[in-house]
Structure formats: C-alpha cells, structure tokens
Amino acid sequence: MVQAALGGLRQELFHDAFAYRPLSRMDVDRGPTRFLPRRIRVYTGLLPHAFVAFWAVVVFGMGYDGIYYHFGPLAFVAAFMPAAIVLLTLVRPVLAFWASLGVTPFVGLITGYQDGWPWPDATLLMHLVVLGVVAVRTRPRAAAWMWIATAVFSVFMEAFLGVGRGSDTAPLLFASALVLLTVTVFQVRRQADREVTAQQTVTEQERSKRTLLEERTTIARELHDVVAHHMSVVAIQAEAAPYRVENPPPELEQAFLTIRENAVAALTELRRILGVVRAEDYEAPDAPQPTLGDLEALVANVREAGLDIEKTVTGAVRELPQGVELSAYRIVQEALSNVLRHAPGAAAKVEVSYVLGGLGLRIANGPARGLVKPSPGAGHGITGMRERVTMLGGEMTAEATEDGGYEVTAFVPVSREEAEK
Structure with a gap:
C-alpha cells in the first residue's frame, strides 16, 4: 500500500x-x-x-x-x-x-x-x-x-x-484544505453530471434509433403491400397477355416477355431492399477502427512508399478514449500523406507524447528532395485534421518551417476520468 x-x-x-x-x-x-x-x-x-x-x-x-x-x-x-x-x-x-x-x-x-x-x-x-x-x-x-x-x-x-x-502555517493549511475540499466536491459533482448527461445522450440515441427503425419498418411494410403487389400483378398480366391474343406477332410476344422479365427483376430488387430496410440491425457492422497501436504499421507502410521517417513515443503509454486514438491516427495518416504528396524524398518525424491530461502530436518534415508535382488539393486535409482536433476540445497548428519543410502539431486534452474508463 x-x-x-x-x-x-x-x-x-x-x-x-x-x-x-x-x-x-x-x-x-x-x-x-x-x-x-x-x-x-x-x-x-x-x-x-x-x-x-x-x-x-x-x-x-x-x-x-x-x-x-x-x-x-x-x-x-x-x-x-x-x-x-x-x-x-x-x-x-x-x-x-x-x-x-x-x-x-x-x-x-x-x-x-x-x-x-x-x-x-x-x-x-x-x-x-x-x-x-x-x-x-x-x-x-x-x-x-x-x-x-x-x-x-x-x-x-x-x-x-x-x-x-x-x-501562518496553521491558517494556510486550514484555508488550503477548505479550498481543496470545495474544489473536490465540485469536481465530483461535475463528474456525476457528466455521467448523467452521457447516459441521457445514450438513451436519447437509442430512442432515436428505435423510432427510426419503427419508421423504416412502417415504410417497408407499406412499400411491400402496395408496390410489390402491383409489380406482381404486372408480371402475371404480362405473362398471360400473349395467350389472350390469337396468333400474336413475335414482336408483341417479345415485348410482353421483356415487360415480365423487368417486372420480376424489379420485384426481386425491391424485396432485397425491403429486407435491408426491415432488418433490425440496419446499420452495417462497424469495422475495427485504427488506434495509436496501429501507427507502427502505418509508418512501415509509408517507409515502403519511399519516405525516410522516424517515429518517437514519449511519456507513459496508456490506452486513451477510442475517439482520441482514432483521431490521432487519422491526423498522423493525413499528415504523412501530405508529406508524400507535397514533399517527396523529404525526411519526416512523428512524435507522440503522452502527457498530463492529454496527447501531443508532432509531424514534421524537411524540404522536398525530389520533383514536386502540382497538386490540385484545396486544403481539405488540413481542414479535416483541424476539425477533428477542435471537436475533441484541442488545439492544432500547421505551418511551414524556416528550412522549407512543414510541421503539424496538435494537443488533444484527455481528462483523468476519461482515460480511466
């Protein structure tokens, strides 16, 4: 102990x-x-x-x-x-x-x-x-x-x-104990409010999903009862029509055959779509999302593409919330893609820092050594990285360096409570 x-x-x-x-x-x-x-x-x-x-x-x-x-x-x-x-x-x-x-x-x-x-x-x-x-x-x-x-x-x-x-030792210790006790009570209450809010959010999301599922099921039932019925009638009528005409010309038989084939195909496709709409688990299963543990594979992949890259991890490595790890991985991925696109042959560094209360990222590269082809990009990659960081309450900078390279830095805050979940 x-x-x-x-x-x-x-x-x-x-x-x-x-x-x-x-x-x-x-x-x-x-x-x-x-x-x-x-x-x-x-x-x-x-x-x-x-x-x-x-x-x-x-x-x-x-x-x-x-x-x-x-x-x-x-x-x-x-x-x-x-x-x-x-x-x-x-x-x-x-x-x-x-x-x-x-x-x-x-x-x-x-x-x-x-x-x-x-x-x-x-x-x-x-x-x-x-x-x-x-x-x-x-x-x-x-x-x-x-x-x-x-x-x-x-x-x-x-x-x-x-x-x-x-x-003044006694007055200080008393006053500091009072301050810390007040802050601790406030922190505990705020954390409880966060948990209640999170639970309410989950409940609301589940309610919305259930409502959406009910609406989708209703629409599927109506489509099946109305559209599928009429398409079936069209297919049956198209199949029976040639027999109701004495000595029908071949063109007419082919036309009715085409109508029937298209009606059956449309009916099959409609039933397939309705099966998806009516499915209780209407969302596709989530694919495993990349985390910071997958950075080594990403770096190896970029090295194979010809980039000289060095990866450094500092601080006490620990598991972070899924959203933070996914966003950090995507930021590094996008930054390295930009290096490959805009600075071919440049040396790059990836620094991941586990610090108090958050995660720090730094992706820097030197000047390009090869021929830089004109890129039609409009800066959406940088914008996407910035949006990811802002959504998590962090800060990010992306700017050119004095030696002609480029540097992306980001800090994503993570509270102790979130990190321990």
Whole structure:
C-alpha cells in the first residue's frame, strides 16, 4: 500500500511536473452561455483564462507593498513572481505548484516578512489560487498530495528558518484544505453530471434509433403491400397477355416477355431492399477502427512508399478514449500523406507524447528532395485534421518551417476520468 501511495505521488507531482497542458476553452454550447449571441460566446469561452488572470492581478497588487516600502528591483520581482506563477497554471499547472513553494521563502526574505513566515500575504494568496486551479485541472488524489507537500514544506520552513518569526502555517493549511475540499466536491459533482448527461445522450440515441427503425419498418411494410403487389400483378398480366391474343406477332410476344422479365427483376430488387430496410440491425457492422497501436504499421507502410521517417513515443503509454486514438491516427495518416504528396524524398518525424491530461502530436518534415508535382488539393486535409482536433476540445497548428519543410502539431486534452474508463 505504501509503495502504491509513493508511486501515485511520483506520478502525480513529479513525473508530470513539466507536462504542457494548456487550459481549454469553456464549453459555451451548454448551460446558460448557449443563449448568448454568437459574437459574445466566442469570448465567453475564455472566462477560465480571465478568472486566472484576475487573480494574478490581485496577487500582484498585494505584493505592491513590497515595492512601495523598498523601491528596489528585487522588490518588484517579489511582487511580479507570484503573479507570474499564477499565470503559469494556464499551461503547466503542476510546475506552477512547485514554483509556488520555491518562490515563497525567496519573497519572504526579500521583503523581510516577519509576521507569518514563510507565507507573506501575496504568496499565501498565490499558493491558495494555485492549489485551487491545479486541483480543478487534476484528480482529487493529486490535490491531496499537494496539500501534504504544502504541510511538510511549511513545517520544515518554520522549524529551520522561522526562528523568531511568526507563523501562518496553521491558517494556510486550514484555508488550503477548505479550498481543496470545495474544489473536490465540485469536481465530483461535475463528474456525476457528466455521467448523467452521457447516459441521457445514450438513451436519447437509442430512442432515436428505435423510432427510426419503427419508421423504416412502417415504410417497408407499406412499400411491400402496395408496390410489390402491383409489380406482381404486372408480371402475371404480362405473362398471360400473349395467350389472350390469337396468333400474336413475335414482336408483341417479345415485348410482353421483356415487360415480365423487368417486372420480376424489379420485384426481386425491391424485396432485397425491403429486407435491408426491415432488418433490425440496419446499420452495417462497424469495422475495427485504427488506434495509436496501429501507427507502427502505418509508418512501415509509408517507409515502403519511399519516405525516410522516424517515429518517437514519449511519456507513459496508456490506452486513451477510442475517439482520441482514432483521431490521432487519422491526423498522423493525413499528415504523412501530405508529406508524400507535397514533399517527396523529404525526411519526416512523428512524435507522440503522452502527457498530463492529454496527447501531443508532432509531424514534421524537411524540404522536398525530389520533383514536386502540382497538386490540385484545396486544403481539405488540413481542414479535416483541424476539425477533428477542435471537436475533441484541442488545439492544432500547421505551418511551414524556416528550412522549407512543414510541421503539424496538435494537443488533444484527455481528462483523468476519461482515460480511466
């Protein structure tokens, strides 16, 4: 149990400390924000970023006292660094937590803070904000480890460097526990709401499929009762018509034979179509979808086509949601196809990064070495890749490099809850 706990600590706060995890936009298509005009909704998605920036300004304002009384460049640093660390939570949340602990005694020594060592007012607020933001963006277990690390750090600093100073350790630990508890309750409730919404979506989809199946069955029954009946009558009448005419000419017999053959063929085809429409499982069975595990075969296939390609995987390889793995595979596939089409003979690199909270992709190639044939493409491949990433709440860039090559980078966020399903 102890080994598992230490492994969780290493994974949560050390292994992913430098992971790049940009804060995603808020979903504005659900909740009250969906009623706002489209122009306003575009900016409403940045509310989480604005919230963090607001607290960064507040932290800087609290540290301004150090500038006012000391007027030195280090005093300005003492006010600026805590605010910068709050902003760091937007891209590297776990690193921001460690930076918060590291900066705190430095700021205290610069400002000569004595009353609440080792937590000056600005760094105390900074640490609470960082804890809250990081807890929102990670799992409750990570929040618990951060609180324990904060407690150990505070006790250590107070015992060895806080002789003769006042202490804010107890108020900080109480306030941080309250913040983390509030965030954890919020996270649990939000996850429960997500699960309920997902279940409702599945139920609605099943209801829609059932309704569609009933409608298809009704249409099939009507077609069979009406059209099939009349086609059968046409076939029978065409077969019997030559016998009702005395000495019919050969042309007339051939005409009736053709009518009958076409009627029988149409009836056979109609019954086949109705069989498909009436089938309970009217959807074709899903073919196995490619995943990131199939990238090696894709790379080998591209190598056989003459492309010099290097594939690198970093981070802890783990199974991701099917939609993420499929989209990642398609992005790499399309990017390599573009290299073959637009940069024949170029060297290419494929980098797959399993990082905290998501998956990073980078597909880069150098300049073309062979003759580039004009391509009639209209950029739909890049558009398709961007749509896949956007649909998953990620970010993507595709641009030319300085050496004449091209680079596609993408980051697809994956919550811990989704990754563990």
